[in-house]
Amino acid sequence: MTKTTQTLPAETGGTEITRFNALRHGVLSGYTVLPWESTDEYRAVVEALVAEHGPLGPTEEHLVEEIAGIFWRKRRLRLAEAAAHRRGLEGTLASYRETVKVALVHLDTSGQSERVVDAIRATVADTQEDMTDMAADETMTRDALELLSSKRNDAYEAALAALRQDTQTWWADTLAGDPDELADGKEPATADVEGLRYFLEGEVLPWFENRQKELANRPLIREQAFGDALDPNKLERLGRYEVHLDRKLERMLTMLLRLKDLRRNVIES
Structure with a gap:
């Protein structure tokens, strides 16, 4: 990590931000982004967080990187949740006659x-x-x-x-x-x-x-089918993982904001 990236001003142009991130998150992204995921999309998350927080020094940079990783994992969690729904829906559609019968029992x-x-x-x-x-x-x-x-x-x-x-x-x-x-x-x-x-x-x-x-009654059929497809047992672990990520995000943000406040107070004094 170069001295230039550690002393990058909080207010900076888009080109500088992009160059800064290309240098800074290249190593960690190799561990955060899975082979089938988009490195460019992850880079966009990091760049947006750098633009928002303007980290200075390795500690703030690490915290921003951690927050980016949490955001990325929460995105992955949403994809996993959707996949679980689709998997359950696949099983539901095998017996779709019963689904419609239940949804439209009054008809x-x-x-x-x-x-x-x-x-x-x-x-x-x-x-x-x-x-x-x-x-x-x-x-x-x-x-x-x-x-x-x-x-x-x-x-x-x-x-x-x-x-x-x-x-x-x-x-x-x-x-x-x-x-x-x-x-x-x-x-x-x-x-x-x-x-x-x-x-x-x-x-x-x-x-x-x-x-x-x-x-x-299409909305009612959709509601019934997706309700049948939901498997609470499979999603429970995903829900617990999301709570863990939320708590970690809160801690990382708190630490980052405190460091920025300390830095601001030092500059003002």
């Missing part, structure tokens, strides 16, 4: 459980976009139903053309289904006005109703 959850992953990942904007898309799809479906009720000779063809592509594909798959796999009492679909009407009213419109419930 009819039929047909909704397979969308829990979307509910967790979706933003507010995503949900609004999905609701707009669903409303447009439902409008097209109801327009098709009106065509089926018309007196047109080509009512079936016109109604089919009025449906959105994914609904048309759903209908085509229904027509191509194996009759032997149908539920008891259910007749095979027929490619005519009545067959398409039965499909739209019995399958598609109920899907819209369930989809609307799912979209409206």
Whole structure:
């Protein structure tokens, strides 16, 4: 450590601060920053603390370095906490049907459980976009139903053309289904006005109703899923470690501020 860095003024420019830190924290950063972590991000933390405290002498520099290390470990703790949540969430999603059932116990959850992953990942904007898309799809479906009720000779063809592509594909798959796999009492679909009407009213419109419930309750599904994913036993040790870091940070800051006060009093006297 050079004499220049030990006598660096508290008020200094950004270029000088950067040069000062490049000399000063090069050794300790090798022990603080893990191989897969960003040295540049750690350097930014140190430089910000140097700019704030303007340490003079090896003792103050050491205290600033210690504080930087605490900040860095607290950052690492946040990453570990997030990883623990994700690990728990991975296990939760394996049984996501139960998650949605619990979250929406007051609703009819039929047909909704397979969308829990979307509910967790979706933003507010995503949900609004999905609701707009669903409303447009439902409008097209109801327009098709009106065509089926018309007196047109080509009512079936016109109604089919009025449906959105994914609904048309759903209908085509229904027509191509194996009759032997149908539920008891259910007749095979027929490619005519009545067959398409039965499909739209019995399958598609109920899907819209369930989809609307799912979209409206996405925040509740997210809350339930993340709550299920939290494992207090795994996070307890992380919490204790954070308390330890907080106490150490308080001690380091107290020592640094006292040294700065002593230095200021000496200069003033």
